[in-house]
Amino acid sequence: METILSYLENMFLHLPRTSEVLRAKEELATMMEDKYNELLAEGKRENEAVGIVISEFGNLEELSEELGLGDLEQTKETGEPVKRVSRGEAEEYISATLKSIRWIGLGVMLCIWSPIALLILGTLDESGMFMFTDAQYVCYGLVPLFVMIGIAVALFIYHGMRLERFEYLKKEPIEIDFWLEKQLRQMDEEEHASFTLKLIVGVMLCIFAVLQLLVIASIDQNEMAGGFSTAALLLVIGVAVCVMVSGSGKRECLKVLLQEGEFTKKGKKSSKIIDIVAGIYWPIVTAIYLAWSFTTMDWGFTWIVWPIAGALFGCTAAVVQAVTGGGES
Amino acid sequence: MVGSDVMRGYNDFMILFLLLDEDSYGYEISRQIKQISEGKYIMKETTLYSAFTRLEKEGYIEAYYGTETNGKRRTYYRITKEGREFYREKCEEWELVKEIVGKFVKM
Incomplete structure (x- = not known):
């Protein structure tokens, strides 16, 4: 019986404690308890009885109106036209963003990486070990730079367009119903750990990138070491930013939806x-x-x-x- | 088993029927529905509670607290005069629905 009560407790966890809600909870608890006892009397095992009771409980959303949770207060407050976002739209928005954000993160990484080839060419050139012609500079330095930026811009435009139909979520006042909000807040809680982890990894990588540059610059005054170290800095920061951008996707969505x-x-x-x-x-x-x-x-x-x-x-x-x-x- | 969507319009009707002869309470009503429908329809707890509050608001049933032999407090429901009238109307409506939909049934 405790499993059932804690299940019910959970379902009601984030609901306001109005008299309607408390009455509903009490009544539902009684009905579930009656059913549970009857199932035991019929000879069902405890686990089985709990399973049946929970599977036949139904859906709390059915009670929105009865519990006075049908409308959101926000509409009443402002009187401004507010767009209501359905669960389907919200889920679509989250999954579309998650798909696109990886590519956008990759695009940012390519942007950061784009000068690396040039940087290395320049370093080698200045060291006097190699001499490059202008044609070689263009071929091995500028071409990769523009190709990478080109790919990145293409990614930004393509995925920006794919997400454009959701722009209104960010720019216009929206409202979501109580149940969706509850679900999103739960997702937010679940997402928190993984988001924090990605953020920490990203920040650590950035710190490492700068640190290696400082260390190398202090122990080796050689221009060449400095150049390569800067290239490494861009390489690592590119990865770090990619991790942070794509890791923030879900959280960003939830922030948008929860305003x-x-x-x-x-x-x-x-x-x-x-x-x-x-x-x-x-x-x-x-x-x-x-x-x-x-x-x-x-x-x-x-x-x-x-x-x-x-x-x-x-x-x-x-x-x-x-x-x-x-x-x- | 019948899905809850199809039955939506008739939940209130079934509950009123069960209250015609004697007052009853939540689980007892859901048990009787299952029994009378020979297990073909199981009303979910939330559906049942939603129906109770709706019927109460419409003035078709009244809730009161009764005490069990074991001393536990329990909510009982009693049908009102308006409830009985509404039930009769629903019976007539059902005859009509049966007649109309029946004309489209071919097995």
Whole structure:
């Protein structure tokens, strides 16, 4: 009987403790207990009886209306038009994102890896061990760079388009029903450990990448060691970012659906502003990068534009969020 | 076994039928439904409870606490006058449904 009661307890775990809910729980417990006792009296074994009682319990969602959980409070609060998200849509969104996020992570990794070939060529060239012609530079350095960036951009565009139909979830106020919310919160709890693990792995890799650069730079002043070490830094950071991006997919979805973090109603307003800023910012950065690179032909160094631009953009976004009051719940 | 979807419209009807002659309580009603339907229909606990609250809200049944011989408190249900009327209407409705759907049955 304890198994049955704890099953029931679990089903009611996250429900508000209103009198309707408590009454339903009590009544359901009585009915289940009666059935359990009768099954035992019929000669069923305990396990069997528990199994039957639980399998015939039904579905709590059936009681939404009776328990006063039919509507969400949010609609009443604001009166704004709110899009209701069904369970099917939510599940589709999560599975589509999980599929795409791996490829997007891979794309980011390719972007970070793209200057590695050039960097190595430049290092070898400067060391005096090899001399490369311009044609060789283009062939073994620039071609891999543009091929990698090309593949990455293709991945971003393709998967961005695949996920485009879910954009409204991030940008417009949405609501989900009580049961879906409960299920999502449970998923969030389950996801937490694996997300944290991936984050730790990613951060450790980043720290390791920087550390090896520092160590090598301090013990060996040789230009060549420094160049290879920088290449290794990009290699490892690429993997780390890929792990973190793809690892964050599910959590990000849950945050979107539960409207937490930057996806609260206020946060959605500031993300619109950030979108506009990004639309101007990144083309300018790209123009600067290409102009600088082609005028100096110093491709082994100009990639530094990207990390700096990324960091600056992060600052801008944070400022916009702070000013518009988004990001807080 | 009949799926709960098909039976949805008739859960209230069956419960009212079982309350016509005497007051009853949750498990007893579900047991009788299983018995009368010869095990072909088992009403889930949540379905049953949902029906009770609905019927109560409509004023077709009333709930009261009764005490068992072992001293346990238990909710009993009693059919009201409106409940009996509603039951009669549902009987007529069923005859009609049977007649209409029956015209489309070919085995």
